[in-house]
Amino acid sequence: MLLLEQILNGLQLGVMLFLLAAGLTLVLGIMNLVNLAHGSLYMVGAFIAASAAQWTDSFLLGLLIALPATALVGIAVEAIALRHLYDRDHLDQVLATFGLILFFNEAVAMIWGPRALFLDPPSWLSGAVEILPGAPYPAFRLAILILGLGVAGFLYWLVARTRLGMLIRAGASNREMVGALGVDIKRLYTLVFGLGAMLAALAGVMAGPIYAVETGMGEPVLILAFVVIVIGGIGSIRGALVGAVLVGTADTLGRAFLPGLFGAMMGPAAASGVGAALASMAIYILMAAVLVWRPRGLFPAHG
Amino acid sequence: MAESLLKVTGLTKAYGALVACDGVDLDIAPGEVHAVIGPNGAGKTTLIGQLAGELRPDSGRVSFAGRDITHLPIHVRSARGLARSFQITSVFPRFSALDNVALAVQAHAGGNFRFWADARKDSTLRDPAFACLERVGLAARAKVPARVLAHGEQRQLELAMALATDPRLVLLDEPTAGMGREDSARMVTLLTGLKGKIAMLLVEHDMDAVFALADRISVMVGGRVIATGRPDEVRANTEVRRAYLGEDEIA
């Protein structure tokens, strides 16, 4: 039962990472832009939601306000700063978006103060659900899992079935040709960016009740999201989903079981330290292994 | 005919369903200038890539100076005397012309793990490099940064770098690409001066250059060599004319 719970936890981390990684990988694949500040949008989304939920006294309203608001922030950032970076090399993009992270972390601290905020899940999701007889699981985490899967399904539909999705995929393989056939790429970029920002905000809002809403909350998750897309293959939504689930479960299961495993093998004291160390490194080892085996990720994008 | 310097047998390379190189046979004698011509997409660039070692053939053999080099990495081929110049000018823009060539000399002189001695004062690198610049007529521009050189001069520099590796065979990928008439003519004169000393495999669209330089010509169409022979033979070959002018219409 512990295993089932941990697997669910892993999946839930996975879908959250997927929400973040999806936007990141779309922006990377189609605009060839490394946006470190994507994690800042996750943070901004969580903060806006926390404040809005306080004012309105409703988690759902907070969520509904945070999504479009963060999308607007994202679109503004794209228009002011990122647009000038599309033709620059990766180093410039890394540095400039590093600068944006510093700005956002500090700006959020100025607006909301240095203390962490709390975002309470709606009361109807605060209990536990019995997923199997005798195996209760927090309802909110289950809701995240279901919502995340729903959004993943929606994204899949969007990318695979709609015209916008076709253009996104076409743009990822041959940007120039899409323009030469009469599509306004800049507008497409803005749309994709807004969409990515909204997904980041959604991930942030869902993370809010589980972790604290605080400045700097975006970066650890962002790095995990990068690991996800590097494992999955840059530009591939499918890769992002598979990578996210892999990373989510590897991390969660590693942390849950590796220390004990090593403890059983080598005797508790020193070994659980080794196990803990290995557990926290597990996903990076996973990533290194994948890259040694397939330097362009599991699902390298076309072209 | 003399023992061949480069011998290619049954070289095949496919990209998915597209066979870019389909059982290509080719041999080049020492000192020979051998041109490969053909329409775009005939597989010439794929062929050069495999000879230089950047692409791995699916099957077939490449031997150079009597030894199999099919699976050798690029830098080892270069060390054996197989040099390549690029279609798109690729000199080192921040370095001076002389630095560019000296780097090419260094490639084979070794010592890449010398950390202290100033390589720009090293006459074992500078003297041969300067000689190569003289050979291509760029000596007066030795100190000019490569990025400032005119396009034609950059192509000359490119050639000097290939020469500096002291090659027995140079793969020349469109040496007159992007040049106006005068520059093209100058390049042809330059290459003519090297005829007989260094073997060349020349891929070129400028037929004036091809016919001025080539001892033999191979015509590639759809990944295959459809004809090889002296220039006049190739010019008279009806199959070649048809392929080249696209006169295969079913009227």
Next chain:
Amino acid sequence: MNLRRALLFGGLAFALLLPLLAGALGLDYAVGIATRILILALAGIGLNLILGYGGMISFGHAAFFGLGGYVVAILSRHEMRGEPFMTWPFEVAGTDQAILAWPAAMLACALAALVIGAISLRTSGLYFIMITLAFAQMLFFFFVSLETYGGDDGLSLLSRSAAGPLDLHDPAQFYYLVLVLVLIALLATARWANARFGLALQGIRDNERRMRALGFATTRTKLTAFVISGAIVGLAGALMVNHTEFVSPAFLSWQRSGEILVIVVLGGMGTVFGPLAGAVVFFMLEEVLSQWTQHWMVIFGPLLVLAVLFAKQGLWGLVAAKLDRRG
């Protein structure tokens, strides 16, 4: 050229006289700040070797910075407690001797760089950036979970390294030692940038494919640079732990990697003095801005964006271009 020379000697004279000046003016804390700046400049010099001269964008060099620091701190701790650092396959005792601990830090970082580099250099471009970042994170979490050595809380250095006749607890002596090391690193950079190794490395930076076609075994050259770079940054970490007398996983954080990157780029990639200029400016900015507002990052962040967009050649690049124009 004369102006350049004047600038060099002026800078050197200032650096040499700094502790005296600070003492005279009653600004004793300035020596500490200068030491800190020099140490980060040294880390920048290390990164500059692969970033500026080799074109390899490592977003994980804090790994070596932290590793170097931890090696010194851990060896010193074992020395204090009289326990050997390891007993198998051979016994290694702890030490607080700079002459042993610092090279050990460099060696450990060189080995780590060898492994990380060998794997990372299989990839390129964006994947390289990300995999170096991932390796740094890996080491970060390794030290976080290493409870034996403080875990999240870090590890105090009870006493600065012993360095023969020098007393590193004296700020001026420590400062001079760091200064000498930085000068050596600067001189070395100036030499190898123009030696065969450096020219090959710069050729690879500008056009690796061409270099291979010329006959260079490029991966070997890049890996060598990566290892040397890691060792230098490791030394900087060893110095920093002596300076702060404390090391924690924060030494290896990705922000720190970003900072070193910013120092190199801000100062001027692929220039000898760029990292030094970058470190000086970085700290001056921090100093000036943070006096203005505690939220100085809110200004520094956009400044960084502007610098990337409009002043790509870096500060030292700008200065050097000016000097060249004057002849």
Next chain:
Amino acid sequence: MLNVQGLEVFYGESQVLFGLDLAVGAGEAVTLLGRNGMGKTTSVRAIMGLVPPRAGQVHFEGRDIAGLAPFRIARAGLGLVPEGRQIFPNLTVRENLVATARPAPGGEAAWSLERVLALFPVLHERLNAMGDQLSGGEQQMLAIARALMTNPKLLILDEATEGLAPLVRAEIWRTLETLKAAGLAILVIDKNVAALARFANRHTIIEKGRAVWRGTSAELTADPSLSERYLGV
């Protein structure tokens, strides 16, 4: 309809076009001939705005389009069938057609999916195949069909028959005849002199970035030395 004057293009320092002039009238079929590497594709890219011209003018239906973004030029009514086909490999045939489809500037959509598929029955059979699963000929037809779906007034084809089997080439020429008969203006780049002479009205030969010869089909076929000199072996 399309009027190009004094077009000069540089790639970095190297000049590729040295003042090219070219005109296509409404409903007319015009060719641009020349060996590889002489500047034909660059001409097309410059017209479409994919490389910035350094000098010269490009007018389409009286409007200056030089320097506009490629998507604006395309929307003015230019349909590109690029060199190397450049279909989207990760999209299905149907998606390739639909993704960038749009009605003509006036609003009428003469080319619907049905009509395009009627023109290329082969594509109809392979609607759900991915772009990279098509043969060269099928890819070429898809590239033409994709351009038609943008309902252009002028179709530009860059080496549309290169590397294809004779039967496939013949089919493509037949299709182009149909399009021409339907009143579409067409600019073709090719090396197949015989087919071009039959298909088009006026021809321009370029060499080293300059137009070196202009004339009608009759003049082109009357002088075999022309093709020897500028196109052949």
